[in-house]
Amino acid sequence: SQQGEEDPQALSIQEGENATMNCSYKTSINNLQWYRQNSGRGLVHLILIRSNEREKHSGRLRVTLDTSKKSSSLLITASRAADTASYFCATVGGYGNKLVFGAGTILRVKS
């Protein structure tokens, strides 16, 4: 079963704008991860945030985690056409064995 639910399902923005994607989950987690997938390709890990962290940055990426609301957000600042991809959140439970993925957000950045 999929635990993460991304919102919105699809997002279209102009180059240079910021893109925000949200993820909600249902049970307690060990950590939450964000991945990117270009069309027809494998996934690429972007960032991992642990359950005791509230915010994390990596380059133009900013991830927040609110465990009380069971939600996370991914912000991509100053977006580029190359950011066009699907973005997935994935949660890791207490046992740490498996990632549980959401259905993803399709981001299109228009140049």
Next chain:
Amino acid sequence: DGGITQSPKYLFRKEGQNVTLSCEQNLNHDAMYWYRQDPGQGLRLIYYSQIVNDFQKGDIAEGYSVSREKKESFPLTVTSAQKNPTAFYLCASTPRGGSGLEQFFGPGTRLTVL
């Protein structure tokens, strides 16, 4: 170059045939995973292996089988018992099973049943 390779990139199968998808990694990772992705959906776990000669069923194991005879290899067989096998299949690995660390993905195999 370290990484995960999957072959073939595209695979066509007739109904009733078994097919085997290859997954090889040279990252010296202990744990390996197989996922299935359907259009517009996230990944669902088929099987995973935390160590050589051991593997566990994931959420959708019915109609699939795996083996883990070598650390670097984790082939997936899609059997004729899998009723709707057309999908994109992704293999992944992580340094240690149970660590909850990031997973490294291969490029995927797209399987189509004719």
